[in-house]
């Protein structure tokens with residue numbers, strides 16, 4: 536999860552990537568020595584594992600590494616060979632392909648060690664099935680979390696979430712997830728012998744809030760900076776690698792380092808693209824198999840991607856204050872996918888972010904399994920923002936040939952975006 540090495544790489548992005556490599560090597564050693572290992576979905580409450588000292592790998596992070604190394608096709612082939620679909624939710628099923636790897640040592644980064652527990656929220660039929668198959672593997676337990684919904688939707692949820700999350704999400708959903716987390720803790724204590732300490736958990740939750748507050752400051756700086764100070768392909772690893780380590784002092788400090796890098800560049804008037812002509816927003820998951828994609832438009836057209844959901848959701852979607860840390864954690868995740876994918880929650884947020892960042896256009900990656908994409912496109916267009924929908928998968932290049940992507944985005948820039956910009 537990072538851009539190819541460059542001389543002008545953001546120091547915080549380089550440091551985060553280096554840390555991730557060391558951490559993964561250490562993880563291999565721990566698991567080889569008998570440690571339990573969890574595989575958790577990106578939108579699952581990882582903080583419980585952090586507080587209990589149980590190492591975990593984030594499912595979608597691993598998929599991004601496999602895709603960046605162009606190994607997704609062979610992972611999908613292993614699923615296909617066993618009679619499972621290779622054309623649905625590839626981002627979530629890549630790691631399952633790793634579980635069937637006959638030679639894991641030759642996989643990227645030494646391969647994904649076999650987990651003992653997998654944790655996911657059951658959003659959608661395919662996702663549930665992927666994890667059911669995980670649960671059938673020897674020595675693996677699948678711990679599912681419900682995916683609940685509410686009848687009423689808060690307006691401007693991003694203003695309510697830090698302190699008024701009970702009101703934004705609703706008591707029933709938070710009660711449900713709190714109960715499930717209590718069950719998860721009991722399960723982990725029983726199966727791993729590790730203890731859950733309330734004091735340690737409170738520290739973890741406080742560190743996460745600090746980390747996300749730094750991300751919020753970074754996001755706000757980038758929103759108002761002209762020209763854009765950092766490459767989106769640096770911002771993504773500099774935010775997301777620490778996100779996978781959240782609840783540690785390293786992660787909190789890494790978020791501050793990113794902020795300081797951004798502030799320094801803004802102060803110096805640094806531009807990621809000399810001659811910036813257009814500011815673009817990228818909605819959707821990272822295009823991991825083609826990370827050069829973003830830079831090509833900057834070089835050819837002066838069109839700079841200034842926004843990705845990774846920094847923005849870190850800024851708006853995670854902070855939860857309150858006296859009951861387990862309930863606050865439930866509130867962090869009970870409506871997490873609503874924030875990104877369920878209209879009107881998601882659509883209103885993307886419009887807010889597009890306007891705050893002053894973008895001239897939005898490239899909207901629409902995967903087959905993305906929920907509510909149509910509402911996001913419609914809301915942005917209604918707000919006067921040009922939108923290009925790219926129907927492609929973010930890890931499966933079979934339907935997303937770079938030549939097709941370049942032509943689609945290039946001609947949209949020429950006809951819909953650049954004529955409306957002033958320089």
Ligand code: SF4
Nearest residue numbers: 536537538539600603
């Ligand atoms: S997978 Fe990501 S972090 Fe690893 S080398 Fe490639 S780009 Fe860098």
